[in-house]
Amino acid sequence: MSKNLRINNKQFIDETRKLSFIFNGKKLYGYKGDTLASALLSNDIHLVGRSFKYHRPRGIMTSGSEEPNAILQIGNDDALTEPNVRATEIELYDGLICNSQNCWPSVKFDIGGINNFLSPLLPAGFYYKTFMWPASFWEKYEYFIRKSAGLGKSPTKQDPDMYDHRYMHCDILIIGGGVSGLIAAKIASDDNKKVLLLEDKELLGGSLIYDDNDISKIDNQKSSEWLKKLIENIKNDKNIVIKTRTSLAAYHNYNFLLARQNLTDHLSVNDRNNKIRQRLYKIRAKKVIISTGAIERPQVFHNNDRPGIMLASAVKKYIDYYGVRCGLENVIFTNNDSAYETALSLHKSGTKLNAIVDIRNNSSSEIVNKVKSLGIQIYWNHTIVNTKGYKRINKVTIMKLNDKGNDVIGKKIELNCDCLAISGGWTPMVHLFTQSGGKLKFDNKDNIFVPDKTNLNQLSIGSAKGDFELDDVLKNSIKDTKKFLQIENSNFDKIDIQCSKENEKKNIWLLPSDKPLSKTKPFLDYQNDSTAKDIKLALREGFKSIEHVKRYTTTGMGTDQGKLANMHALGIVADTTNTNMGDLGTTTFRPPYTPLTFGTIVGRNVGQFFDIFRKTPMHDWHVDNNAKFENVGQWKRAWYYPKNSETMHDAVQRESKAARESCGILDASTLGKIDIQGTDANEFLNRVYTNAWSKLQIGKCRYGLMLNEDGMVYDDGVTTKLGENHYLMTTTTGGAANVMSKLEDYLQTEWPELDVFLTSVTDHYATASVCGPNAKKIINKIFKDLDLSDESFPHMSFKEVKLGNINCRVMRISFTGELSYEINVEASYGKYIWEKCIEAGKEFNITPYGTETMHLLRAEKGFIIVGQDTDGTMTPVDLQMDWIISKKKYDFIGKRSLYRSDTVREDRKQLVGLLTDDPNEILEEGAQIVKDENKKPVNMLGHVTSSYFSPTLKKSIALAVLKEGKKLKGQKLLVPMIDKTIKVTVSDTVFLDKENERING
Amino acid sequence: MFLINCPYCGERDQSEFVSGGEAHIARPKQPTELNDDQWAEYLFMRKNIKGIQFERWNHAHGCRKWFNVARDTSNDKIEKIYKMGEQPPKL
């Protein structure tokens, strides 16, 4: 270190722990307690990046989350690297590797810097205007933009870190551990409230904790000393849970908040092993106190963005907290008293302060008088008109302001400096307040927006509500907290505070220069390079709403969400349009307040925990027998069981053939099952299904179709009458939960008079479905005493039998068209009964088949699958299922809609069969059907919904929905594909066994 | 994320509930008597007002009961919760 920038013996820096880090390939050193920014500054590094549009050199500007420039790429590992990390927020750790982002090939020589000289060609709306036209040029622009611009790089490998979520509940949540938050926490705790206190920094205390001037006193002690005692007290308070390094991400309605805690980001990489990196707290608070403080504003003047130009409060913090001088030749430029605290800190640390430039005419407050008494040169009623120094500021030029403050007069004065500390006043951090739905009001005295109305049980205190001076902050925080918590007395009631009081205020949103505005670069949004000129241009071009101005100029749209820029943008709009700032409104601050990693948002819900999956009791058997699975809703269903090197097609052809020629077995456990009981159960079924249920006898099953009230098919399935007032309804696998909700809804809200109870029993029973010509023989082997004759046990009937101690419900129902039995047992016996069937079926070559074969078999029979052959726009009439609509019933769900003018149209899309002229050509599901492919635009008549190659019929078959399909039977149509056009003929929907003879074996 | 005071279970997080749209739209007792316009009115037409809206909510991941909620759509404040079959409150 050539320059003497580090001031020793600072309490917050551990000089016994020297840490090394690498910035842009160069090894540097800092200490435990540093942020990356303070460590860089102690190495005399200001220049850390380039601006987004003009690629101007930019330096560290702040000491907090509002930092627009010092955003770096941390780490160089493909999985762990993180872009857009603010150097002002990340704590230094040993071995940290970081790089500048927005520069190429290097931060010191950046080819994009040429944009700076082209800047007259790059005004506001540049991106909109330029890249819109001509559209075909976009690819060329894109290459150039991606190469030369852009923020950091995303990691390319999976995030190996562990993240966590936790719910928290509290009486009082306090956001911000500065002095007002700490006082509020103590008052709440003394009233026996459970307090959760969040602080985004490592240490509590906010800016007062490193306050080192002799003017501010609390109870006759130095304010920082008084605060340290309060912190010790709070740390030992059992009512207060403190979470540090925890920043609030989002404030939602009903006091539901998200906060992110950094657990390992401050540790060296080797110390992080197997520790949770970040934790997301989901907080529900009875009351919330916002004490997030304020951030300092810059001032807006020509060339106000050079490295070395920093906020005055940041310069002070780097000296008083981190023990780092930001420069050896300092100039302060201010419009208010707070920058004089920076002057005192510079003086006290023995750092040279060349001058203070103040736009006010004078000030005689205690703190200003003290600075005057030190003999420091103050230029009153002066402004900076220009700065010099490309990669680091080296001079400022100042001139006197005229009476109106809208022009400069007199001679130019040049001052040397390598650090310019600027202050334009303070902005309360109202972001969280507005995120929670709060409305702001404008305070003309301080030119700030402050919290006004809120619907939530919530309070803003301290500088977050617009109190800036120590006595106001403390006394109002105490008073407001007591009122908010309905407390009469507190231990702070007799607090005695001494501090300097500001008595002169002056604010100029855009400072005048000796040059015309068009020749200057007064930056507002440093990250997006928008200047005061851009705002004025947007207004001239007719943008009036502040939201439009923001989007057109991109002001406030960077990763910092314009924390520094917004107030000046508003001020310049108000001045230019002669509007009161309060009438302009503000732009909306959206969550997250500071960026969140995706890892934090998803927490543990990654990999196999990403979504719940449900397995049937036979799942392990399927796995052992090489099943491939498909997801159906949350279920894992066996899809097909390839043998040796079989493809899916081969396996499905084999499984289908086996089921038709001998015997197949399907795990049907996933079908939704609803147990229906009650004296009105039969009436209930009559109302929810389209067909009639009154005559169904005990022991019999019936297929039912359920509609929505709009007449469209909703679900289908077989319902069995188990007893006089007892039914078992089955639903589709995917529709089970929705059907259950829908039925409950009708029962509770439309027909509360019905005596019906519904219980979901999907998970209670496992189902093995055995089908094929040999099914009866297999069932007979298992249930030797069961009479399986067609007379005793016909199709669509049910019997209850015992297998040892196991109660079995056997239904003779079929979805394949084959003779078929479904055995339902309690879930815990599911695998047992399945293996029993496999064993009994061995001599018949029983073949397990999956959902794909099931789909093929039912398609051969023209049975629909709700959700595949229907899409919420198909009525039963469209499906050619008129037979299932009862003519006798007065009403059922959806009945009235079946004769709306739209549903009786004859040219609706209707379900048909399709046969390809080439029997080996298999259509693609989803393919469009047309009559004439030459006439453009091509009129699309419908699409293929199901398509298979039938091994039994030895040809391709398909179901489709087709406009006026019923009338088109026998017609030749076309299915155009990307490389060919397939000729098809419209057919009946039943392809196999039209006489339904296979059902009896 | 609302807190909803289920009349059967007490205060629970919104994630346990589903909304069922506008309340107090009774299914016509004799749908066949209605012409297309009247049926469409029942089937499709729903209010979307700024202010107090009466709506149905279901404690889907709890007791599965349906109930009514009077919610101010401008700020999501729940003014009143009352059971199915009860008349909407005067607000």
Ligand SMILES: [Zn+2]
């Ligand atoms: Zn409930």
